[in-house]
Structures are given as C-alpha cells and as structure tokens.
Amino acid sequence: MIKIALGQFEIKPGHPDLNTNRMLEMIQSAKESKADLIVFPEMAIPGYLIGDTWEQNAFLRDCEYYGKKIIAASDTIAIMFGNIAVDWTKKNTDGRVRKYNAFFTAYKKNLIQSPASPYPFIIKTLQPNYRAFDEERHFFSLPKLADELKTDIADLTSPIDLCLNEQTLRIGCLLCEDAWSDDYTFTPLALINKNHDVDLFINISNSPYTLGKNNKRNRVFSSHAKSNNAPFIYVNNIGIQNNGKTIYTFDGSSTVYDANGKIIAMNEPYTNQLNIVGIPLEGEPSLPAIKVNEDTDIANIYTALRYGIKNFLQDIHMEKVVIGISGGIDSAVAAALYASILPPENVLLVNMPSIYNSNTTKDLAQDLAKNLKCLYTIMPIQDSVDTTVNQIKTTPIQNLSNNTTFYLDVSSFVTENIQARDRSARVLAGIAASFGGGFTCNANKSETTVGYSTLYGDQSGFLAALADLWKFQIYDLAYYLNQVIYKREVIPQETIDIVPSAELSSNQCVDEGKGDPIKYPYHDYLFRAFCEHWNRATPEDILTWYKEDLLEEKLSCEKGLIQKYFSTNKEFIDDLERWWNLYSGIAVAKRIQAPPILAISRRAYGFDHREAQNGAYYTAQYRALKKELLK
Template identity: 30%
Template sequence: MKIYLAQQNYHIGNFESNVQKIIVAINKAKADKADLIVFSEMSVCGYPARDFVEFSDFINKCYDAIDEIKMHADTIGVLVGSPARNPNVKGKPLFNAAFFLYEQKILAEVHKTLLPTYDVFDEYRYFEPAFEWDVVKFKGKKIAITICEDIWNLGNNPLYRVCPMDLLMHQSPDFMVNLSASPFDYTHDETRKAVAKANVAKYQLPMFYCNAVGSQTEIVFDGSSLVFDKYGNLCKLFPAFKEAVEGVILNNDGTIKSSVLEPYSPIPEPAINDGTLDENLNTHEIYDALILGIKDYFVKMGFTKAILGSSGGIDSAVVLALACDALGSENVRAILMPSPYSSSHSVDDAVALSKNLNNPYDIIRINDVYESFLHTLEPVFNGLPFSLAEENVQSRTRGNLLMAIANKFGYILLNTSNKSELSTGYGTLYGDMAGGVGVLGDCYKLQVYALAKYINREKEIIPSHIIAKAPSAELRPNQKDSDNLPDYEVLDRILFQYIENRLGPAEIKAQGFDAAIVDRTIKLVNNNEYKRNQFCPIIRISPKAFGVGRRVPIVGKYLS
C-alpha cells in the first residue's frame, strides 16, 4: 500500500486556502497512484481554532470544506482533520475528529479520545472525548487511527485513564496512523520521536505520523512527520519547518520499502537534557522556529513591512537579523534613537549592523523630545531627584516615535524584549515593551547570545562589539544591566528552574544558588505579572512560554 503524508501550513479559518492546499496534495498523491493520503489534525480549519469553533457558521464551513474535499477522494483514501458535531444530547457539542473519505463518501469518522488541557492546550473546553473505538477497514487492511495526544499516554505515569491504542488492538489492526498538531519547543523533537517509537515497540505495528507545520500567532509547528516500520526503524523523516507531501510503500509484512534512516534503539532514549538550562541546545532549530514565526505572523495577517528600534544592543541586533531573513532586508526598517545617555559606539554598532544586513535605517535623536517632556513635567516633579521616571520617559519617547512611523507607513512594530527581561520586569510599559509580536520573548538572554553566534556562523553579520560589550539600557550615565539584575549566567538558570521546571524557592536554593538572589528573582517574576499581562503575543520556542501556556494570577502572593 502506498501511503502519502501531507505536512502542510494551514491558516486558521481560511477555508478556501486550506481546501485548495489539501486538494493539490491529493492530486499529487493520486498522480503517484497512492492508496491513501493523511493530513494533520484539524487540517480543514487550522489548529488551534479556539473559540472560533463555538460559531455554528464556522462548523458549517468545516463541513462544506469536507464536502468539497471528498469529491477528490474518488480513487484514493483521504484522512483529514476537522471538528465534528456530536449528535448526542449529552456531552459537548463537538468532537475533534478525523474524517476518512473514499469513493466520494465519508467512509468513517474517528474521534479524539485524549483531550489535553495543559500548557497551550485547552481542548476539553470545546470537545467531547471519544466513546467508541473501531479500526477502519480499507483495501483489505485494518487501520488504527488516532489523533495527536491519543498516542502520548504511555510510560510509567500516564496522564489519562485510558489508552486508545489499547482499545483498538482488540481488533487486530495492520498499522497505525496519527493525525497530529504537536507544537515545537527546543526539547520536543526527540521526545516526540521517542513517543512514536514507543507505540511501535508496544504494539509492533508500523506508524504513520503526520504533523502540522507553520506558525499560528505564538505557537509554531515544526512538521517533522515520521514513518516507522513495525520493528521501530525510522524509515522516513519529513523536513522541519517546511511543507512536504511525500509517500512511502508499506509492505504486507509491516516493513517499509525504504532505506532505514535510524535503526531501532531501546526505549526510553536519553533525556534531551538534565533539567538545567542549556543555552546552546538546538539553537539552529530555535532560529528556524523564530523565522517561521515572524514570516507566518506577517503573511497570515496580511502585513508586509516591519519596524523596530535598533539600539546597538544584542537583542535588537538579533531581532533585526531574524526579521531581515524572514521578511527580506528591504522590508525591515530600523530606527536608531540615541538619547543624552547613549554611547557613540551604540549608534556606530547599529549603523554597521544595518549596513551588513542592507536594510533601511534612520537616526532620530530624541534629546529635544526628552528635554521637552522633562520641561513639561517639571512643575509636577517639583525638583525631585532623577529617578526611574526620567529613565522611562526616554523609553516611552522611543515607543511613541516607533508607533508614529509604523502608523504612517503601515509597518508592524517588532518587540525586542527577551525572556530574562520579561521575567523580571526589566522593561518599560508603553515604551520598549510595545510591539505587535515579541520575537525573543521566549528566549533567555544566554540563548540570545547563542542566536547571535549562530547568525554569525559563516560571516560577521552582527558586529562583534555588540556581542562582546556589557548589556545596557543606556537610560542613565554608565548604566549596566548588572546594576539592576543578577548576572545572566546566574539569573537565567534560576528563572529556568522557576518557570520551566516549576520549582519552588527552597528547591532552587537546594541546587546551590544564593538564597538572597533566588528570593529576589522570584519576587521580581511574581510582582511583574501585570506587565506581562499587557504584553504582545510571544513566539513560543520553550516548554513553558509566557502567554496562553502560563496562567498565573496578577495579584497572587504565592512565593512573593
């Protein structure tokens, strides 16, 4: 049996575009005389559609799309993902479903059993779990069809009380198919591969795993679809962060007519890390994820041009380089806004960077605007000493200027704040925290440096002085980040334990970190939730990003 997987980039709610992509892939598979083509989870409408599925009209459009697709499923079996109505009086009104189309009819409808409600997932809000489990009979084969989370309930600590594949095994399936929308994070690809392999090892069946690709606001899907033979040999690995429609031949004995990419190795495989921050882990994947995140945010929103403040610092330099790669240098405008406290080398570094990238840039000195603000505020400030208020006037001046230019010329402002800054509140609301999308908001400062080195892997794009100099906001004379924050080598590792690993202060201190620094760091994180709650969407690259995947109360006192 020749089986195709269609790893495609869908646009949530753009039914016309999604359906046309699906039809093109079906026609390609048919031209190659394929028997079956598999698409990813919720491929018809895009994933995650969230509250869109609460609109009856949205679900009607899903069914209209399936009706159009099934007319092309004449000589080929087609598996597509879509919401499906629950005809029962009890339960939620929808299922997360896979529709098996053949001979221009719906041959079968399979429902997702395990509905994740952790991190970025909130599926039990919308869907009813499956209550029937049957293989699908097709061309003399029995197929065990599951949807994403359904294959993740293995191991010593299962998250759910049932395992769909266990329920399907009583019907003696010949192979497994999984329609997935599994998001990227820099620890996830090997884990995902191990989960698929664990299913193969347990059930001794070939696995066809089709994952989504593309970015949906903050969530990036990397694709990396998989095909395993019944012995657990990896026979097909689809490209990461790219669309691909490719097929393999499944032999009757459960082997794949293909060379083996990775022979079976015992499970569990080595852990991706030991629970500590490795700032150099999968930097190339993080880079590709951020590029895709920027590109899809602009393309799917109908934007074409970006603007950002270029300070001569490491964060804005990395964002500028990423944006130029994602959107084209000619479409990214850098604005240099030196203040009375900006060093001359910062301007020189920012200019050199833009010349290396060949992107347009402007220099707008904010001295006069800043002094005008101070003069206007003088009667109210009433001679009080220079403080954070005057520092932040500079940042908000820059934010106003950037937004004015963005409004005038139709740019989208890219935010350059990193995760270390957002964690500790080291940023100015309505100033350097402004933006349409946060590019580095899920990258710790140490990871930003790793990205800079990766960008310079072949030639110097980011001037070496930007990477080497001590980071500074330059809002007062001789200011350094270290004046306000612990050294990033320490800070980032404490933040990782608290945010990613969810360890409390006593547990973090037990790892050898200074008690006072741990207490201060955690207090900063908790006390600045109100700032993050007003922040723009952040491109997610870690196992625990700020935004929809981390929900803590703004006014909470826990550990503060």
C-alpha cells in the same frame, strides 16, 4: 506494500475553504501518483487554535460542508483527515451543540466506520488540557461519551477495516495526544490493540513545534511501532497558529516508522510536501532507515523563528518593519533576523541616543546597519525627554478642595522610564506609521520574566519574536547568524562582548562595565525554573536545593556560580525574593499587556503560561527555611 501519501500542508486556522482547496490539490496529485491512501493532519479543515470560533454554528456547518467535498473526492483513493464532527441532536456540558475532535476515513465516496463506534468517525480519546491546549472547553471526548452511554471505553474502541490494493488492512486510528498517553490512566493504543491484530497505526496531529519535542516523539513513536510490531505513521501540519497572545509554529516533520521502530521516511520540516511512501507490511522487506537530525540546537531555533516571523508578517500583511537598535545584543539579533526575511530597504533601523548612550554603542548601532545594508537613522531623544521632565516638574498640581498647589518631583528612575517610553511610544510608533510598517519588541525571556522593561516603552511592539529565548540563547543565535546565515560578521563582535545594559542612567555606563542587574549565567536558569520546569519551582524549592547544596545541579547552570555571586545566605535570599516578587508582581501586569510572543520553549509566556495578578506568595515551609538560614 501499499502506497500512502503523507499530506503535510500549511493549515490556515479559521479558513476551511483555503484548507480544503489545498487538500483537494494534494488528493489529485496523490491519485496521479497511484497512491492507495492519503493522510492529512488533525483538524485539517478548520485549523486547531481558533479560540471560541468553535461557538459559531455557522462556522461548524461550513466545516461540515467542506468535509463533504473531501469525502466526495475519495472515489478512487482512500482519504484520512481530521475535522470537527457535530452531533446536532446532543449538547456539550456547556449547553452548546455537541462537538468532537474527529478522525474521518473516506473511500469510494463513503465514510468507513469502526465496528465499535456509534459514529462514522473516530473520536479523540485524550484531550490535552495544558499549555496552549484547551480541548475540554469545546470538545466532547470518548471517555465522556462512554460514561454517557454507560459503557466501557474499550467497547467504543477498535481499528477500522480498509480494503486497499486487494488486501484488507486493520488500521488503528489515533488523534495526536492519543499516542502521548504516559500521564493518563489508560492508553488508547492499547485499547485498540486489546482484542484486535492491527496492521498499521496512523496518528494525525496538529502539533506545534517545541524545542526538543521531535526527539522525544521519535523515541515514543518508535517504541509504539516496535512494541506492537506494526508500522506507525505520523502526519502533522505546517504553518503558524495562535491564541491571541502566543504564536506557535508548526513544523510538520511527518514521519513513518516501520514495524521495527526504524524511521524510514520523514517530510521536510516547514514545507508543503506530498510524500508518497511505500509501507512494508507483515512479511515484506523493510526499507532502509534514514538519518534524522537532533532538534535541540540553535539551528532549529533559528529555523522556527525565521519561519514564524515570516509567516506572521504575511498573515498580518506587514511588509516593512522598524527596529530600535541600541548597539546591544538583543536589538542586533532582532535586526539580523528581520533582515534575513525582508528586503533591506524594508527594514529601518533607528538609533535613539540620550546623554547616557556611549559612543561605543552608538558606533556599534551604525556598524550593524551598515553590515546588514538596512535603512538607518539617528533620532536623539534628549531634548524631548528634557521637555517632558521639565513640564512635569514645573506644572502645578492643584488640590481644588483646599485651593493648594504642589509640584511633582521626577526621580532618576522615572527619568529612565520616560526615556524608554519616548523611544517607543513617540519615536518608533511615529516612524513606523510614517514608514508604513510596525515596530518590533526586542525583549528576551529573562527580561520578560521579571518585568525588566518599561510599559508602553521597550515592552511595546507588534511582535516579541525573541521573548521566548533566554539570554544565553540570544548569544548563541548571534554567533549562528554571523557564522552560518550571513557567513560574515554582521553583528559586531564588540556588541557580543560588551556588558548588557539599558544605558538609561550613569549607573549603566557600558564603558565602565556597568550593566543590567540580572546576572544572566545564573538568573537565566533560576527564571527558567520558575516558568518552564514541568513542576514549576517556587522559592521553597530553590531554598531547599540551596540548603542541600543541590541548586546548581537542579537548575543545570554552571557550577560555582552561587559562591561567586553570593557571599552570605542573606545575599542569596534577598536576591531570590527580589526576583520572585517581580516575577509574581508587576511583571505579570507587564506580560498581560505585552505583544504576542513567538513560542519556542516548552512553555512560552502568554496563553501558554496562564497567570493571575495575585502578588508574590511564600509558603510556610519557605518561611521556616529562611528563618533557619538567617540565624
């Protein structure tokens, strides 16, 4: 049995100095605990999501410099770690210097080289080019190198031999995606195993949290261990990283699978932890399996949100926040989240009523602030809205070419937008600056999908923490905050019960049961099919499923909703086209200008969901189906 230390720590993207110092501290602790080997995550020194910083040669040299410090620390312990590797004599296909996403193994102050590799490090084979990942933009992969050298990939792939504790181990080294090979034409794990008996597989990762992904990883990696009859070690990092528009949490959850596929050790999620595990090798008794919780429930969502918000606030050095609260569910959940992270005196809740806000919601906003013990103020906006409307209506517009004038009319719809912008661009922005903090964007994913928001109004803020949660998840989170986190009713039950409404006109009166045009029990699932399904649904798919009476099954929504909401084919098609036109149209422009979004789902808006302003498109098959159904 060998003692392996899982070096799970918070990687600071773009700060190799801080990351190296943390690694050296963990190496020293591992030495004191008599560990034989310590393993760190992928890209442990530079971080992973750092944009085009990879194009800075000075930064690359710095990463090499800090990598040598880690190698020098391997005098009495073997060290495996991820770093950028640079071949200064060659170029990438973009003409810049050659860079590899690399797996280094150091022992006795030297790098251990695989017999098959032309370099003293392992090169990542499978480079993800989906979601947030853009590795092909910066890194040269092993298949490209094989093609350049005119050789087979298998000829460049083999385990490394590492002598630890007087026994030589053959270790298969995998970088993150190399163990997720189902959708690729070859399997790195199989290539390593092809002509070699492997004693142990180690996967170093820089893998962001996604709801449900740990469950899948445990199934996949357990199968790898069992089918190859060798223990499998997965080491991931914690922290947050971003690509400018989307913020990802990294949960760690580093795991050890024995040769039978049983989970025998797992690091605590979101925790800096040096976990030293005795790894049973062939012929040695296995350790007992440990219980692993499912990661698909609302508790995991809350943990990821709280961790992401807290770390983002720390990274941008923001200690105070201002939250506009309406008495509705979204702002209430946002307030309860931030109040669980910051001292109550650092959270200022602002209610900004107009003539359309009911006493019901105004009272609920005050109850929320009282329950959370946060700072609270009421700042009515009606006078300023009236001033803006009157100014627009009474200020002449001149046509200087023919010396004529006219006046603009302000519709009720425009007045709604003026209210929303007045709240955010004027009141919240001004209060936040005076309070010494930032103001939040409380939009959910349903609203973000179809642009049910106002540019420079409720679409504004420094962070959209809830914008990757569907409305049903917002409600689940409200119950969880009350029942588990606060253990009392901080979000009033009436806030949960009232109809969701923007309260921007008399047509949205909550006391009369009038609310948003979005039918959340159905539209949440329709919109999710637009953006989250791996094969994203289009109107053609939706109409096909509708015609075949399979839509509710395909969307995974409640049965009977289609019949409940739509009495004719025309009503259904009109509704579908309304939201598709918005999703593909003005909502794109709004998303481009939206605040950064904290990612939870399998696809969050921002850089995770790349889109262009091309307008709505309907396929020929859709048009034929529509014609048939409308006969």
